Amino acid sequence: MTDGVAERSRPRDRILETAQDMFHKHGIKGVGVDAITEAAGTNKMTLYRHFESKDDLIVECLRATASKASRIWDEFEAKHPGDKLAQLHAWVQKASELLSADSRGCDMANAAVELTETDHPARRVIKELKEAQREKLVALCRDAGIGQAELLADTLSLLLEGARVSMQSVGAEGPSAQFVRMAESLIASFRAR
Amino acid sequence: MTDGVAERSRPRDRILETAQDMFHKHGIKGVGVDAITEAAGTNKMTLYRHFESKDDLIVECLRATASKASRIWDEFEAKHPGDKLAQLHAWVQKASELLSADSRGCDMANAAVELTETDHPARRVIKELKEAQREKLVALCRDAGIGQAELLADTLSLLLEGARVSMQSVGAEGPSAQFVRMAESLIASFRAR
DNA sequence: CTAGGGTGTTACCGGTCTGTAACTTTCAGA
DNA sequence: TCTGAAAGTTACAGACCGGTAACACCCTAG
Numbered sequence: 001m002t003d004g005v006a007e008r009s010r011p012r013d014r015i016l017e018t019a020q021d022m023f024h025k026h027g028i029k030g031v032g033v034d035a036i037t038e039a040a041g042t043n044k045m046t047l048y049r050h051f052e053s054k055d056d057l058i059v060e061c062l063r064a065t066a067s068k069a070s071r072i073w074d075e076f077e078a079k080h081p082g083d084k085l086a087q088l089h090a091w092v093q094k095a096s097e098l099l100s101a102d103s104r105g106c107d108m109a110n111a112a113v114e115l116t117e118t119d120h121p122a123r124r125v126i127k128e129l130k131e132a133q134r135e136k137l138v139a140l141c142r143d144a145g146i147g148q149a150e151l152l153a154d155t156l157s158l159l160l161e162g163a164r165v166s167m168q169s170v171g172a173e174g175p176s177a178q179f180v181r182m183a184e185s186l187i188a189s190f191r192a193r
Numbered sequence: 194m195t196d197g198v199a200e201r202s203r204p205r206d207r208i209l210e211t212a213q214d215m216f217h218k219h220g221i222k223g224v225g226v227d228a229i230t231e232a233a234g235t236n237k238m239t240l241y242r243h244f245e246s247k248d249d250l251i252v253e254c255l256r257a258t259a260s261k262a263s264r265i266w267d268e269f270e271a272k273h274p275g276d277k278l279a280q281l282h283a284w285v286q287k288a289s290e291l292l293s294a295d296s297r298g299c300d301m302a303n304a305a306v307e308l309t310e311t312d313h314p315a316r317r318v319i320k321e322l323k324e325a326q327r328e329k330l331v332a333l334c335r336d337a338g339i340g341q342a343e344l345l346a347d348t349l350s351l352l353l354e355g356a357r358v359s360m361q362s363v364g365a366e367g368p369s370a371q372f373v374r375m376a377e378s379l380i381a382s383f384r385a386r
Numbered sequence: 387c388t389a390g391g392g393t394g395t396t397a398c399c400g401g402t403c404t405g406t407a408a409c410t411t412t413c414a415g416a
Numbered sequence: 417t418c419t420g421a422a423a424g425t426t427a428c429a430g431a432c433c434g435g436t437a438a439c440a441c442c443c444t445a446g
Contacts, residue, residue, distance in 0.1 A: 011422085011423070011424095025309065026309045027222075027306070027307060027309045029220075029222040029223070029307070030222070030307075030309050032402070032403060032404080033403085033404065033405085034402090034403085034404090042423075042424080043423080043424060043425070044404090044405080044406095045405095045406085045407095045423080045424075045425080046422085046423055046424075048404090048405065048406080049422080049423080053404080053405080054403095054404065054405090104309070105306070108362060109306075109358050109359075109361070109362050110306050112358070112361040112362040113220070113298070113302075113303050113306045113307065113358065113361055114220060114222070114223075114306065114307060116218065116219045116220045116223050116297070126362050126363075127362065127363050127364065130359075130362045130363045130367075131363055131367075134363075134367070134368065151371060151374070151375070153368075154367075154368035154371050154375075155352070155368075155371070155375050157355070157359065157368045158351070158352050158355030158356050158359060158368050158369065158372070158375070159348070159351050159352060159355060160355070161354075161355035161358050161359050162350070162351030162352060162353070162354035162355030162356075162358070163351050163355075165302050165305070165306065165354050165355070165358045166302075166323075166350065166351060166354050168302070168305040168306055169301060169302050169305040169319050169320065169323045170319075170320050170323045170324055170327075171320065174323070174324075174327070174347075175327065175346075175347035175348075175350045175351050176351065178344060178347050178348070179351070181344070182344070182347075182348050182351070189382060203392095204392085204393070225432070225433060225434080226433085226434065226435085227432085227433085227434090235393080235394080236393085236394060236395070236396095237434090237435080237436095238393080238394075238395085238435095238436085238437095239392085239393060239394075241434090241435065241436080242392080242393085246434080246435080247433095247434065247435090
């Protein structure tokens with residue numbers, strides 16, 4: 001009713017999906033477990049039967065989000081089978097869609113900003129997942145025949161990361177509006193070397 | 194004693210400085226007013242005599258931080274009077290020093306991530322101050338004789354913003370390690386156009 | 387010396403937070 | 417139809433949060 005989540009799924013799935021959404025919109029420290037369970041159409045006890053703690057829920061949410069994101073890479077391969085350069089351009093395109101569709105940035109980066117305790121269980125997960133994403137982008141650049149693949153991948157990563165956080169500071173009309181142009185001319189200049 | 198702030202200054206100044214430091218290290222929602230006043234060697238009542246609310250304190254902290262940052266620009270002009278291109282390289286150098294000295298990124302960007310309420314008083318301040326910084330960098334690029342000054346400035350902004358948030362996710366050995374190389378080759382390529 | 391503003395101290399308010407206990411209801415499968 | 421696990425309900429514990437009231441203290445300007 002007040003709920004955007006498919007009503008008849010298992011409570012654990014509803015909690016996970018609702019928590020992802022609410023953490024994303026309001027920040028991790030900006031939403032309590034009561035609010036999550038209420039929005040998920042269940043209650044706190046059920047949450048704690050499925051998750052050890054809020055921290056555990058956070059970790060599971062990050063893993064779920066990363067898992068969704070990794071499915072996007074399969075789309076690239078499906079749409080441009082074998083054509084790695086086209087897949088790289090598709091990456092840029094997809095990134096720009098993310099920017100225009102959603103102004104709250106990357107859940108993992110946001111979590112890293114919010115969870116300042118150096119030993120927070122989510123921090124190792126964030127690092128692990130971000131490094132996996134980096135590896136994918138490096139491999140894509142390399143397979144697209146670009147010489148300095150690592151450098152291009154890292155530059156594109158920083159540009160996107162910067163665009164997603166810049167949107168949260170100054171909005172979509174700020175520097176992030178030029179993301180596609182920046183990324184494409186970067187790729188062109190790396191290809192020309 | 195447990196306190197890094199100069200002991201004998203006015204309580205208001207101590208609170209402001211301590212709050213900046215603690216907000217930076219632990220995040221805005223990660224530190225309470227009690228902890229701030231205790232670290233500042235004073236008490237909560239004194240804080241509320243000088244600041245209307247925690248939100249007001251947050252805003253003043255952001256303004257103070259931005260004011261410190263703007264003094265850096267004076268250094269550029271002092272060290273390389275009239276030589277705008279040298280000042281731009283000094284900006285890159287200074288940015289990389291920020292990256293190696295501190296892994297908690299930009300206070301304004303972090304605040305934008307944490308304070309998700311769209312009508313939070315800090316949000317307009319963040320936008321305002323970030324836009325002012327952007328204007329400065331655009332002017333510097335233009336005065337350095339670069340044609341597409343806005344595009345270079347925005348690209349450098351996104352790179353730095355991305356580097357500062359990337360450090361918080363994957364650490365200093367991640368993509369942000371290449372920031373100087375990226376920035377310098379960007380400047381070179383814009384100058385060659 | 388004295389008046390008064392800035393500061394410190396203590397206690398408190400109402401609210402929210404994570405997490406738990408004890409109990410009841412629902413519902414699917416044997 | 418019976419059983420047993422999953423889920424819902426209510427209440428609560430203990431801590432912390434932002435913010436305020438009332439009062440005692442100091443210390444400097446006059």
